[in-house]
Amino acid sequence: MLKIEPYRPQAFIDFTKAENVQAYQTALTKVRAEQLGRHFPVIIDGQERQTEGKLVSTNPCDTSEVVGSTGKASIQDAEDALNGAWTAFESWKTWTMDARARVLLKAAAILKRRRLEACALMTLEVGKNYAEADVEVAEGIDFLEYYAREAMKYEGFGAAETTWFDGEENGLMYLPLGVGVSISPWNFPCAIFLGMLAAPIVVGNTMIVKPAEDSGMIAGLMIEILIEAGLPAGVVQFLPGVGEEVGEYLTTHARTRFITFTGSRNVGLHINEVAARHQKGQKFIKRVIMELGGKDALIIDETADPEVAVTAAVQGGFGFNGQKCSAMSRLIVVDSVYDDIVGQFVERVGRLKVGTGEENAAVTAVVNQESFDKVSSYLEIGGSEGKVLLGGEATGEQGGLTGHYVQPTIIGDLDAQSRMAQEEIFGPVVSVLRARDWAHALEIANSTEYGLTGGVCSRDRARLEQARREFEVGNLYFNRKITGAIVGVQPFGGYNMSGTDSKAGGPEYLGNFMQLKAVTERW
Ligand SMILES: NC(=O)c1ccc[n+]([C@@H]2O[C@H](COP(=O)([O-])OP(=O)(O)OC[C@H]3O[C@@H](n4cnc5c(N)ncnc54)[C@H](O)[C@@H]3O)[C@@H](O)[C@H]2O)c1
Numbered sequence: 143m144l145k146i147e148p149y150r151p152q153a154f155i156d157f158t159k160a161e162n163v164q165a166y167q168t169a170l171t172k173v174r175a176e177q178l179g180r181h182f183p184v185i186i187d188g189q190e191r192q193t194e195g196k197l198v199s200t201n202p203c204d205t206s207e208v209v210g211s212t213g214k215a216s217i218q219d220a221e222d223a224l225n226g227a228w229t230a231f232e233s234w235k236t237w238t239m240d241a242r243a244r245v246l247l248k249a250a251a252i253l254k255r256r257r258l259e260a261c262a263l264m265t266l267e268v269g270k271n272y273a274e275a276d277v278e279v280a281e282g283i284d285f286l287e288y289y290a291r292e293a294m295k296y297e298g299f300g301a302a303e304t305t306w307f308d309g310e311e312n313g314l315m316y317l318p319l320g321v322g323v324s325i326s327p328w329n330f331p332c333a334i335f336l337g338m339l340a341a342p343i344v345v346g347n348t349m350i351v352k353p354a355e356d357s358g359m360i361a362g363l364m365i366e367i368l369i370e371a372g373l374p375a376g377v378v379q380f381l382p383g384v385g386e387e388v389g390e391y392l393t394t395h396a397r398t399r400f401i402t403f404t405g406s407r408n409v410g411l412h413i414n415e416v417a418a419r420h421q422k423g424q425k426f427i428k429r430v431i432m433e434l435g436g437k438d439a440l441i442i443d444e445t446a447d448p449e450v451a452v453t454a455a456v457q458g459g460f461g462f463n464g465q466k467c468s469a470m471s472r473l474i475v476v477d478s479v480y481d482d483i484v485g486q487f488v489e490r491v492g493r494l495k496v497g498t499g500e501e502n503a504a505v506t507a508v509v510n511q512e513s514f515d516k517v518s519s520y521l522e523i524g525g526s527e528g529k530v531l532l533g534g535e536a537t538g539e540q541g542g543l544t545g546h547y548v549q550p551t552i553i554g555d556l557d558a559q560s561r562m563a564q565e566e567i568f569g570p571v572v573s574v575l576r577a578r579d580w581a582h583a584l585e586i587a588n589s590t591e592y593g594l595t596g597g598v599c600s601r602d603r604a605r606l607e608q609a610r611r612e613f614e615v616g617n618l619y620f621n622r623k624i625t626g627a628i629v630g631v632q633p634f635g636g637y638n639m640s641g642t643d644s645k646a647g648g649p650e651y652l653g654n655f656m657q658l659k660a661v662t663e664r665w
């Protein structure tokens with residue numbers, strides 16, 4: 143059994159200190175000099191492959207800047223990756239949990255050393271500011287550290303208790319499933335990408351990993367770190383490519399044993415459907431783990447501390463430009479304090495600095511043109527369904543730079559059933575809803591098909607207890623922002639259309655990637 147200290151989450155870097163800001167800027171300069179223009183190829187069975195096309199990453203805050211590129215896997219690459227992963231599985235599944243955990247722990251140690259480099263690359267590739275990037279890389283390290291330790295629970299025979307039966311030895315074995323496919327989003331390109339591969343491999347599966355098209359470089363950097371940590375060839379096949387092409391091929395394939403997907407509701411539902419269809423020669427029912435979107439609400443009642451509540455709303459609504467599944471995209475305020483709270487909220491958001499990730503602005507550009515167009519269309523819908531209280535314009539430029547800039551926007555006086563209050567926008571846009579009273583606020587909060595995160599700012603104990611029981615979300619927060627779950631502290635995952643509630647970073651997560659065998663020997 144591995145001897146290591148108990149798991150503790152990484153501390154975040156304090157960017158109120160000038161020396162930490164300076165260190166970040168030095169890392170940006172270094173990454174610009176050493177990583178800009180890099181190409182991360184497809185890697186199959188440990189071998190880099192040149193592909194016909196490539197996927198180019200541009201800086202969302204300055205679209206004239208090419209950050210680098212990845213390979214663009216073909217269907218043949220996907221087929222080869224599957225074959226290679228099944229071959230690698232035969233050996234990897236025989237490694238002990240300890241041995242596999244060591245690879246994760248070593249990778250965590252390397253990522254700790256390269257923390258600011260990873261942050262800086264993320265700033266350039268997806269536009270995260272310093273704190274958002276740092277919190278994410280810390281989460282990536284946490285996933286590696288946490289799952290390495292969690293795997294120890296399953297070492298050997300008898301991890302789960304079975305009832306004694308005279309004359310027999312009975313026990314449960316935990317076994318890996320086989321080859322899995324991980325399909326990840328661009329908004330947490332380090333942490334979610336790492337978490338979705340680290341958990342399955344540490345318990346003995348092999349993986350094909352397809353990162354999102356907009357964030358392949360960060361993913362490539364994480365793969366480089368895993369290889370440096372000693373990951374054997376074929377255990378993780380790196381397959382950057384187009385979702386509708388290689389993603390579709392792999393999720394449909396007869397030899398894909400399980401799929402772990404994080405992304406939008408519509409793509410998730412589509413994958414769920416194709417994965418359920420039996421293919422010729424398929425000898426298992428594919429297991430599907432889904433983490434999807436949200437329309438997350440924060441309720442503020444008349445007993446709340448206004449400073450605490452407004453701070454929670456600003457942080458939850460506009461952290462990384464609202465591009466989090468956990469983002470507070472609905473603010474529900476009870477009537478008696480609506481004008482005061484919403485007035486303070488508008489005033490605080492109006493002071494947020496808009497600019498580039500590099501200059502550490504509070505709000506930066508949204509990730510790509512598609513996202514810019516989608517958010518722009520909701521600005522129009524917001525103007526017709528409600529009242530624009532702040533912003534409302536997709537400017538497409540900021541400080542002389544052309545980028546996917548959208549003004550921080552607040553739309554008030556919305557009906558709970560309006561599109562603005564029901565559909566995930568995924569940008570710096572908050573829909574504000576007026577509730578008659580607490581009961582009405584909770585009813586509104588539960589009125590979407592999603593159920594990811596939610597929060598209540600209140601000093602009424604009975605209401606908090608009622609919310610504990612009745613607020614239908616996988617992650618519920620009181621008197622704080624509703625984003626920023628920490629691995630091991632707040633296991634993360636949603637209800638209803640927000641996913642299969644698999645709870646990443648939680649004590650039961652590894653169970654998603656194993657099957658149990660009950661073995662009995664008659665004496
Ligand atoms: N619940 C969570 O934990 C969580 C975390 C992060 C993001 N998200 C959600 O992710 C979304 C934003 O990410 P996104 O824009 O990258 O999502 P997306 O659904 O557009 O893409 C996610 C991934 O799916 C791939 N893909 C697209 N079509 C596919 C297909 N037909 N078959 C297989 N793969 C396909 C993409 O290439 C990408 O890698 C938001 O809805 C957000 O709420 C959820």
Ligand SMILES: N[C@@H](CCC=O)C(=O)O
Binds near residue numbers: 330466467625628
């Ligand atoms: N786990 C992150 C959200 C991930 C989705 O985008 C949070 O808790 O804020």
